[in-house]
Amino acid sequence: MHAAEVIKSIRKPTNLSIDSALLKEAKVLGINVSRSAEVGIAQAVKVHKQEKWLKENARALASSNAYAEANGLPLAQHRQF
Template sequence: MQAAEVTKSPRKSANLSIDSALLQEAKALGINVSRSAEAGIAEAVKLHKQEKWLKENARALASSNAYVEANSLPLERHRQF
């Protein structure tokens, strides 16, 4: 999920516990902590969804891979690479 997609939704306040030294350093560097946290959470959601999809589809992927291994790719003879 890209940051541009995240900002289209309405924003909601949330309380987060963040390492105080890290927060102080981020503020000193002019980092928008809310946006950075949001980007990190968006990345974590994306990775979680990917892992979940792979687990849910593991049997289908294994079956497809086994078919290709046993029978090669359909239309492989037409490949030019």
């Protein structure tokens, strides 16, 4: 899912502090600063959620990996590659 698909919700005006030189350059280039900020924030949220999920599930992942190392993959005999 692309960030643009996620951002079809109600928009809320927000004040942001952005480097003035960067903002000026973006405007000269015709970049939609609001949309670009949304895409960047959406990406940051996605990364944060992924990291949080990995941290919360680290024990289960380690246990599963240890099992597979000790016993092999449960359905390995059915693999065709």
